[in-house]
Ligand SMILES: Nc1nc2c(c(=O)[nH]1)N[C@H]1C(S)=C(S)[C@@H](COP(=O)(O)OP(=O)(O)OC[C@H]3O[C@@H](n4cnc5c(=O)[nH]c(N)nc54)[C@H](O)[C@@H]3O)O[C@H]1N2
């Protein structure tokens with residue numbers, strides 16, 4: 001007997017998709033998805049090649065089979081099989097021991113996105129820790145730290161996007177560091193295609209000739225990484241000197257553009273105008289000035305500025321690539337500046353810049369108990385939390401909620417994530433910290449595979465995939481729907497879903513009653529969360545209908561245009577900033593008194609590990625990563641079939657390759673002070689000179705001491721945080737490349 005079960009993708013790939021699993025004799029034998037949506041249907045939930053390959057990835061014989069206990073040194077990868085009972089007992093004993101010895105703030109749950117369902121291990125274990133007295137939490141993410149922190153300095157909020165349906169009303173769309181043809185970003189791609197069909201011109205700005213540049217854009221402009229602010233400064237200079245800027249908009253809604261609109265008490269020469277014209281530093285920010293920084297021809301910059309200002313409305317949309325840099329906060333704020341200068345804020349077809357979140361339907365969420373411990377660290381600084389937690393401070397390290405931490409991190413819980421080793425920066429540094437068992441004393445992981453992170457577990461638990469348990473899938477950032485994961489098959493081997501074994505742990509801790517809300521089964525819990533949401537989202541059908549249909553697409557979706565209210569009725573609707581205006585000049589940033597790193601206006605700063613870093617003499621190439629179609633971060637790496645979509649290679653320009661005697665297909669060594677990678681070279685004109693790139697997420701595969709053979713970019717990335725957000729500058733890296741062996745022997 002065959003049956004079709006409706007479920008959905010729960011990985012963190014930016015998209016969510018409908019997966020129809022055909023189940024026969026307890027096995028998934030085939031996968032289908034929703035037919036590509038017809039024109040007019042505003043939500044596309046058709047699976048891409050990753051979604052279609054979910055069963056080959058997740059139901060493979062590479063799965064972890066039973067709980068294991070580390071027997072060798074930490075990280076050596078030597079484990080011994082244990083029973084679930086023993087595993088839970090060891091976890092409970094360590095949990096209590098560490099709580100008693102070091103206190104609540106010594107317990108940390110790592111950022112992890114392998115399962116983005118509502119009932120995810122990560123949220124559940126935080127809940128249990130909160131019920132048990134508290135834990136050290138974090139703020140920020142690896143996705144959007146810089147833009148999330150920087151955007152509100154301009155607008156007072158990060159909700160600066162428009163409904164994607166409005167893209168087709170643009171006259172021109174500029175995608176900067178945004179690659180939705182490969183890097184799923186909700187259903188951005190779908191709406192860009194609609195815009196293109198409607199005749200909208202699309203320009204892609206990216207150091208690489210990305211899939212988006214290739215398949216959707218009319219034009220590609222190659223830019224040096226980390227220099228988007230310099231490009232925007234010069235565009236602003238062109239608009240200003242040619243008087244193409246929207247003076248009325250700037251005067252009415254903004255502070256800080258010119259000297260006449262500055263907050264009180266600020267000395268003269270601090271406005272954006274004083275900066276671009278060179279009144280302040282003697283350097284006008286001309287296209288020629290920017291050419292030397294960005295690598296973009298000055299004439300091109302001028303034309304781009306004129307085209308953007310004369311196409312009304314126009315959308316300058318920055319992806320999150322430009323903000324995953326050492327000066328990423330500046331890139332984010334610059335993207336807001338250029339929108340303000342052209343009055344493209346609050347208009348259908350425009351785009352206010354910055355993070356680009358939108359208001360929409362409320363998403364279902366797990367009702368996590370309040371954490372009694374108030375200390376928070378920036379997510380990127382968890383390794384610092386291990387080695388110098390108690391020395392971290394608010395001004396230097398972005399510590400929040402407490403003056404000082406009570407303890408360094410002594411216990412890490414890492415469920416469905418590969419941040420522990422693979423996805424965090426500077427793998428060799430991380431490994432050194434984790435190997436020292438006197439620092440972090442206990443590491444608990446659950447995963448489906450023996451990943452580079454799983455190897456560092458003290459107790460390693462086999463998790464279940466989305467085929468093996470029920471769940472509710474929420475949209476990523478954009479999307480008016482909720483999906484239901486029906487259970488297709490029983491858990492493989494001895495795998496258990498996190499809710500299941502966490503109930504056992506809660507029982508040992510005397511917290512089962514509270515943790516399970518009086519003994520709720522997984523389905524009961526999901527129903528409870530859903531019904532609670534349905535009280536506010538009245539359009540949702542009854543739970544049993546929702547489950548049967550595998551989800552719900554909302555029919556009544558409001559069109560959201562960020563700041564339309566403020567623009568229409570400025571007297572009654574101020575911007576949610578301290579001044580009530582759009583703050584091109586931010587007094588809050590000015591008062592931080594670090595003008596070189598954290599200027600009050602959105603302007604180009606050199607950052608570190610970029611073109612302005614002295615290390616460039618030794619490591620002359622800028623290395624960036626990107627989110628590839630073959631993986632969701634490191635997920636799907638175990639599925640060899642996916643490798644056909646994009647080989648794990650180092651993109652290098654013809655000129656840079658020639659200088660180093662490298663031919664296409666040669667094995668090269670990519671290195672800096674932090675480590676070495678062996679990888680195949682892809683010699684191409686699809687990347688600009690001076691820049692090399694490899695897709696992020698390959699599983700770290702060390703050979704001996706420090707050379708990685710897989711092309712795992714985080715061997716080369718830096719753990720130094722960005723100045724304001726304390727975020728991850730994982731695209732800012734200086735390296736050198738040399739030939740290791742020629743393809744021709
Ligand atoms: N297929 C797939 N899709 C995904 C994911 C995945 O792993 N795989 N991950 C999802 C998640 S969690 C996230 S956070 C998002 C990430 O989404 P993004 O952060 O937007 O993705 P990236 O690939 O890091 O960067 C986008 C583009 O920016 C370019 N870029 C890098 N540096 C610069 C720069 O300095 N200036 C400019 N102009 N361009 C630059 C890169 O070459 C790349 O093409 O993607 C989501 N979608």
Ligand SMILES: Nc1nc2c(c(=O)[nH]1)N[C@H]1C(S)=C(S)[C@@H](COP(=O)(O)OP(=O)(O)OC[C@H]3O[C@@H](n4cnc5c(=O)[nH]c(N)nc54)[C@H](O)[C@@H]3O)O[C@H]1N2
Pocket residue numbers: 012111112113114115121142143144324415416417418419420423424446447448449451462463464465466625626627632633634635696697713714717730731
């Ligand atoms: N250099 C560099 N590093 C980056 C980035 C970058 O652009 N460049 N991007 C960053 C970003 S934006 C993000 S969001 C992070 C993502 O980093 P992570 O959150 O670590 O995401 P993944 O690498 O996909 O790891 C998810 C893990 O969960 C496991 N898993 C999947 N489903 C389940 C399940 O149901 N149960 C259990 N128990 N396990 C499961 C998978 O096997 C996989 O090992 O990486 C960051 N790291």
Ligand SMILES: [Mo]
Pocket residue numbers: 142143144
């Ligand atoms: Mo992300």
